[in-house]
Amino acid sequence: MTKLRLSFALSGVVFLLVLAVAPLKDFFREWKWYQYEYNDLITELPQKVKPAEIGIKQVWVRGLDRIDRCGTCHLGLSEPALQEARQPFRAHPRIDHDFEEFGCTVCHEGQGAATTYKGSVGKVEYWDKPMHPTKFMEASCGKCHKEKEVLHAPILTAGRKLIQESNCAACHRTEGVEKQWTPSLDGIGSKVNRSWLVNWLKNPKAYFVKTRMPNFLLSDEEVNILADFLMTLKTFPHDATLDRLPTVLTSGTETQREKLAELGATRLSEARCISCHSINGRGGTVATELGKVASKANPAWLYSYMKNPKRLQPGVEMPRYRFSETELAAVVASIQSEFVDYDMEEQPPHTPDPSYFEKGRALFKKYNCSGCHELGGMMKAEEMGPDLTSIGAKRIYEIDFGRSGIEQALPSYLFTKVKSPRVFSPTMKMPSYEFTDEEAQAITVALLGNTEEGIPEEFKVPAKPQSTYAPQGEFGKLVDDLACFGCHTMFGRGRLVATDLTLEASQAQRKWIEKYFKIPYSLRPILPERMPNLFVSDAEIKVMVDYMEKVFIADSVEREVRVDQARMAKGKMLYYEKYGCQACHQINLKGGYVGPALDKAGSRLKPGWIFHWLKDPQAFKPETIEPKNNLTDEEAEALTVFLMSLK
Amino acid sequence: MKSLWQRLFASQVWRSIFRHGLPESNRTRAEAVFYNFFLHIHPTKVRKRSVKFTYTWGLGGLSFGLFIVLTVTGALLMLYYRPSVPQAYWDMKDLQYVVSSGQFLRNMHRWAAHAMVAVVFLHMLRVFFTGSYRPPKEFNWVIGVVLLVFTILLSYTGYLLPWDQLAFWGISVGTNMARAVPFGVGDNISFLLLGGNIVGENALVRFYVLHCFVLPVAATMLMGIHFWRVRKDGGV
Numbered sequence: 079m080t081k082l083r084l085s086f087a088l089s090g091v092v093f094l095l096v097l098a099v100a101p102l103k104d105f106f107r108e109w110k111w112y113q114y115e116y117n118d119l120i121t122e123l124p125q126k127v128k129p130a131e132i133g134i135k136q137v138w139v140r141g142l143d144r145i146d147r148c149g150t151c152h153l154g155l156s157e158p159a160l161q162e163a164r165q166p167f168r169a170h171p172r173i174d175h176d177f178e179e180f181g182c183t184v185c186h187e188g189q190g191a192a193t194t195y196k197g198s199v200g201k202v203e204y205w206d207k208p209m210h211p212t213k214f215m216e217a218s219c220g221k222c223h224k225e226k227e228v229l230h231a232p233i234l235t236a237g238r239k240l241i242q243e244s245n246c247a248a249c250h251r252t253e254g255v256e257k258q259w260t261p262s263l264d265g266i267g268s269k270v271n272r273s274w275l276v277n278w279l280k281n282p283k284a285y286f287v288k289t290r291m292p293n294f295l296l297s298d299e300e301v302n303i304l305a306d307f308l309m310t311l312k313t314f315p316h317d318a319t320l321d322r323l324p325t326v327l328t329s330g331t332e333t334q335r336e337k338l339a340e341l342g343a344t345r346l347s348e349a350r351c352i353s354c355h356s357i358n359g360r361g362g363t364v365a366t367e368l369g370k371v372a373s374k375a376n377p378a379w380l381y382s383y384m385k386n387p388k389r390l391q392p393g394v395e396m397p398r399y400r401f402s403e404t405e406l407a408a409v410v411a412s413i414q415s416e417f418v419d420y421d422m423e424e425q426p427p428h429t430p431d432p433s434y435f436e437k438g439r440a441l442f443k444k445y446n447c448s449g450c451h452e453l454g455g456m457m458k459a460e461e462m463g464p465d466l467t468s469i470g471a472k473r474i475y476e477i478d479f480g481r482s483g484i485e486q487a488l489p490s491y492l493f494t495k496v497k498s499p500r501v502f503s504p505t506m507k508m509p510s511y512e513f514t515d516e517e518a519q520a521i522t523v524a525l526l527g528n529t530e531e532g533i534p535e536e537f538k539v540p541a542k543p544q545s546t547y548a549p550q551g552e553f554g555k556l557v558d559d560l561a562c563f564g565c566h567t568m569f570g571r572g573r574l575v576a577t578d579l580t581l582e583a584s585q586a587q588r589k590w591i592e593k594y595f596k597i598p599y600s601l602r603p604i605l606p607e608r609m610p611n612l613f614v615s616d617a618e619i620k621v622m623v624d625y626m627e628k629v630f631i632a633d634s635v636e637r638e639v640r641v642d643q644a645r646m647a648k649g650k651m652l653y654y655e656k657y658g659c660q661a662c663h664q665i666n667l668k669g670g671y672v673g674p675a676l677d678k679a680g681s682r683l684k685p686g687w688i689f690h691w692l693k694d695p696q697a698f699k700p701e702t703i704e705p706k707n708n709l710t711d712e713e714a715e716a717l718t719v720f721l722m723s724l725k
Numbered sequence: 726m727k728s729l730w731q732r733l734f735a736s737q738v739w740r741s742i743f744r745h746g747l748p749e750s751n752r753t754r755a756e757a758v759f760y761n762f763f764l765h766i767h768p769t770k771v772r773k774r775s776v777k778f779t780y781t782w783g784l785g786g787l788s789f790g791l792f793i794v795l796t797v798t799g800a801l802l803m804l805y806y807r808p809s810v811p812q813a814y815w816d817m818k819d820l821q822y823v824v825s826s827g828q829f830l831r832n833m834h835r836w837a838a839h840a841m842v843a844v845v846f847l848h849m850l851r852v853f854f855t856g857s858y859r860p861p862k863e864f865n866w867v868i869g870v871v872l873l874v875f876t877i878l879l880s881y882t883g884y885l886l887p888w889d890q891l892a893f894w895g896i897s898v899g900t901n902m903a904r905a906v907p908f909g910v911g912d913n914i915s916f917l918l919l920g921g922n923i924v925g926e927n928a929l930v931r932f933y934v935l936h937c938f939v940l941p942v943a944a945t946m947l948m949g950i951h952f953w954r955v956r957k958d959g960g961v
Binding site for chain 2: 082101104134145147191193194203243
């Protein structure tokens, strides 16, 4: 009995002790130690920093309905003196958002309510939004910022660009991403040879490293069936037919052909094909590889295509060069003699599968080829892959990780999926794009940002509406025929490979533009020459420049500047001494080579443009590195006078 | 010193609280139990056999003790918890991360709740195996079973209150089970429990009221009867 009482008493004491430990544990909580540590740390600093009051700190973000207590330990967030301090005390890098207004977790994710390290990072049970790893941080910018280019978020912007260029929209629903133009397959049987097609289907990148066509990882059998199927497609869109090759090409003598090829080589370089096309891996990547094109497409097709690209391939952004028939034949001759793939594997003769057509069609459908490629009579495919519009809100329990063995988190899932699309299950159909780690990271960032979860309407920054600019009349026809939008932007439409032409006539003088069409050259010594010589006629140049002078012009950029000797001298002084413009610009081959050369600026530019540009360069071109020097009107005018004198 | 005690015992305050003298005789010992609210629950005389610890294992008393722990911690939790959809989950997070000893309170409440279900069940087993349900105790057995059901209901209604996924689906499953009752009654039971057709704001308030008021009060009353019967039947 006494034993029982003793053990009763003892257990009572033990329970009492346990009870006493609980408030102690509560008193010495993790965050308190961090705050003591912070207050010690700031006494070691040379600057005076306000010590932290001991207690939990939180921001209540009303607009986003969040409470974040990260500041309890991250005490130096807005303390410039702590820029190099150890975590969790380091100052936050400068951003354009106020923490008080946005809080922390709207960008970083994690558990804002937590006051422990583990809890706030959020890799704990029952918390499905752990913190974004640093390399995917920019994903959160994408939650509100739906523009194509997000300032200060280069990875996100790169990811969105990649998603657009890789034509993910062909199979997946995505918001704000347009489908890309891809060649129609009608007539492919009359264009390419079967050996090339087989090699291409096996691995498109072996032919053209920068191609946007992914590798569908087809088996040899599938490749053969698909190639047989595609080779039966002999008719071009709208029943267009190939032109007959000129006789010089088909039955000319050896010397005739050699001479022809020589002329063709000259025309090819004048036409600057490599501005868009790559030739054996060098040159532009906008259009396909030409280095081995003679082993891919037959001469009749090359001839007819160059004669009028849009006839065989509607919608293609290839300009119609104004070549004469002889010149065209010459170019084809040159291509045939030079752009040959001597290593191409000739396919052994094979007997097609008896039901290759049906099987090939089925494969074409299975891999959703028509997501990208048009094929007469085939339905343009609806999206096949999962919807990507809110993929960033996907929960972990919605993801099948298969046997991949990767970290079970959304970022690592997306990254792995983009890198090796079929790793989660062999029955998946997504092709391999062979993205580099950086590219896959950028795409993952962009995809993670595809969510609007918890973002109120007033926080969203929508994408700019697409430009609807479409030039009409003669000019419109020429713009289409010469594929100007392929490189130039006008009123927000087109690529920015070359100059934005929206204010071209305010900037440049008529005579100069006219001459430029005849002999295009690069204004900047640092850039390769890219504008092709399109061999346009004088009448066509007149049409284009007339239109430009009416439309590509703004009255606000007009300004007459009075010329006198005093201003001239002052302008020269400002140019060479006060602002040292020669650091970037050349005059008579003297000076830097970053900016455009300014020789003959007086015969190229208009005074109003020079004046306004000098006053505020970024107003015209936000990304320009020309410094805004806050010139007075007087100074800008003097410089204008000086530059206009360089004829 | 001794006189000080005697003066205390003789004072009017003392005598108004304890009407009897010190338990020095059989009579005063009996009176000490009779006149004390907390002790009167015990019978004045108990068989020696039933005092033996291994006879009852103290399970009834443990259940009552856990009920008290749950009431106290529950009342403290009620100070911080608001049964509304936007706040319930975050109040729980606040208890966990901000309120002094909040996590300790939650843990105490949770573990005591688990323990109470187990202990009450064991108590029922003990009563069954010692045959203590036999006449004249059959009515108290019935009350005991009702109390077991109340314990389980308390546990179940408390499950919804954290308002997390576990809670939501737990209650969805439970009320769907109620829906399976035939003759068109099931849907009505489920509707009554949830205050609607899905687990939402109404369900949360209903479960909160059941958990914090209706069920504890009903259980307390039944416990009073249960203990009183035990006393009348000469149990501990």
